[in-house]
Amino acid sequence: MTGVYSLLPEGRHSLLAPLGGGEDIDGYLAAGGYAPLAAPDRLLDRIAATGLRGRGGAGFPAAVKLRAVRDAPPGPRVVVANGEEGEPGSVKGRWLLRHRPHVVLDGLRLAAAMTGAERGFVYLSDDRAEQAVRQALTESAPEVRIDVVRTQHTYVAGEESAVVRAVDGGPALPTAKPPRPFESGVGGAPTLVANVETLARVAVMYSRPDEADSVAGAHLVTLSGAGPAGAALAEVPAGTHLKVLADLCGHGTATAVVLGGMFGGLYGEGWTDLPLDHDRLKEAGGALGCGALHFLRPEDCPVGVAAEATAYLAAQSARQCGVCVSGTGALAATLAAAARGEAGHDSVDKLRRWSQQLPGRGACGLLDAAARIVGSLLAHFPDRVDAHRRSGCPACEGAAPENGRRFTVPVP
Template sequence: MTVATAQTAVRSLLAHPTGSVLGAEPGGTENAETYIRSGGYGEAVSPDRLLEAIDRAGLRGRGGAGFPAAVKLRSVRDGGGVPVVVANGEEGEPGSVKDRWLLRARPHLVLDGISRAAEITGAAQGYVYLSDPYAATRIRRALGEHPPRIPVEVVETAHTYVAGEETSVVRRINGGPALPAAKPPRPHERGVAGQPTLVANVETLARLALIAAHPDLGDTIATSTLLTLSSWRDAPLLVEAPYGVPLHDLAGAQGSADAYGALMGGLFGGLVGRDALALRLEPGALAGAGTSLGCGAIRFLAPGGCPVAVAHDAVDHLAAESARQCGVCVSGTAAINETLRRLATGTAGPDATGRLERWAGTLPGRGACGLLDAAAGTAGSLLRAFPEAVRDHLSAACAVCAGCPTTGGHRLVVPVPDVADLRPDPVP
């Protein structure tokens, strides 16, 4: 099985460009002047009215959990102390590129979002948290072009799957390791420097800034989302799409109109079969079907590939990225990964499906973060969505799987779209 290595394209499926997070020139980094001309950094409504507009529009977080943004903002505002706002741009999912693209291409939109969130919560300090050096350069330059209303510091971390988990973010900013911490307390209760902290995905903050600039378009802004679409065969695509688009239409936009399923939500939404591609892109509809939008990364299963190989790739990556703080996570992800490896190579015993089914039911919720849940959920979804493929692997080796190297997490990685530096001083 070969791997698509073509550059990621950028495309909008929105009917009207106003209120789009892609902006007018998604192929280049906007400067402060360009952003201000588009309506950014303008005088917005009062913080209370902006919060009402966010609530009314139904904006949800874009980091994975989809939590209502207005509820999170109120929790931090009402938590006492002096709040802190963190733009979380540490994109741990290998199949997602939207956050790094936003930080590289639209740094002022993200910084404007930090300022608006600070006005709502009363925060006196902001942070941009990331691991991408290109994005860090562009954010620092944007801070120099248009200093925000509160001090904003860039905090860099090593790129890992768990580094973007909200308690990992807080620990790293507080000077510790970027590893998940026990909960409670959650960051909105006690976070950076012990203060109530809003840890918000950068796309969430970008949409908050757009609602501030275009309150009349709040519903449209809140119900559009960035998606990273990929497959093993066709070039990946970063797309902005409205809720309600059928998944098979998204597959067609990416070049995989003949897809027979998908790996949803990065590594968290599990595998779904062909019938699920008739579902519409809407968090409630996806949840009702037992899957999720997660971080907005969807990997379509194109003919010529194998769902068992995809499941093994996903769990192989998760096992390698375990923080190794929880014994159940270390042993659980390793056991699932080894069983899927044996299944992929045609060497699994007859009890393999029973063990995978048992782990899928008993391991979720037992780790400090969602990594173990993702591994167990991937195994369970493979059994549900592709039982025939699993049975076939029990009786014979698979030619597709045999052509894959032993470790395959790298096959899920999608390159960040090209973002030209429009300044004379290029990013190193």
């Protein structure tokens, strides 16, 4: 089932409302949007109390990032709405910017008030999103100066240090850390880089304080899979089981799922019992990431899916870190050989060792994603990997390289 859906309880505000429609400035103002913020610290305390986490992928507490920029030494501060989705299977950022630009801009100007920033940016790569944001800026005239920065769509372009580098006029490529953007970001100023969904939730938490807890716990998720069932964008309450989400978009017979875009890895038996929750997914060896879920049909081969994912990540490497270039290349080449039934007798040992040794060694999360894909494949599908090594697989034999197209989802 393709489309846009809200699974929130009746009466709760959804970021996807009006479902599939646009956002009217008069309606947004009438609903309490762009209201003056008289007590920024009180809103920041509310955000901390709800436990709101960033929606860009890492799930870092939003209040901690806000306070880090606010409490930096005296001087200019900057806030950035990050609308660049590196994961090809995620569409929530582009949808929000296209259809609800005011709620994102409202969240950005609230973030500026909480941090003391006098300058803001919206960072994106989508044509329709850019048009909507520029139109919204002419309608709203926020208190803080906000500019739009256009970038190229790549896997690493949305990483926070790449965002800073691009806003400063450089290439959208990650840099070594420290310093982090909250220490030294755009123009050397402490900078908050926040995902657009995070900022939208901040805006709703301010205009609807009675719903703050439910707003902080809900998630926008992109649901996809191969075959005719298609893809969907949904807003769901915290703790929603993955089986419910698979049923929603017509993938109820799935036998496995790729979690969190490509960052969360592959999960096989037992995936239907997993809830949409950062901590529970981490305990299970996965990750929620950006909230993109790709379901595998019974006829889909997990080895072939993992091979396509690692090949895509290897091609998307920024090619700045030698360990990333060699690591993703080795993972992709060895897994591709395994999918063809051509891997050597020691290939499984190599893949297992690399998946354990490579995480944390690159400047961004791309290498970690590739390692997690491989490590989770070995953990959940060891028999399938071994069968490929010994005799190949009919589903994988002769399959043409897809270059990540399996995971690419159009914006509904």
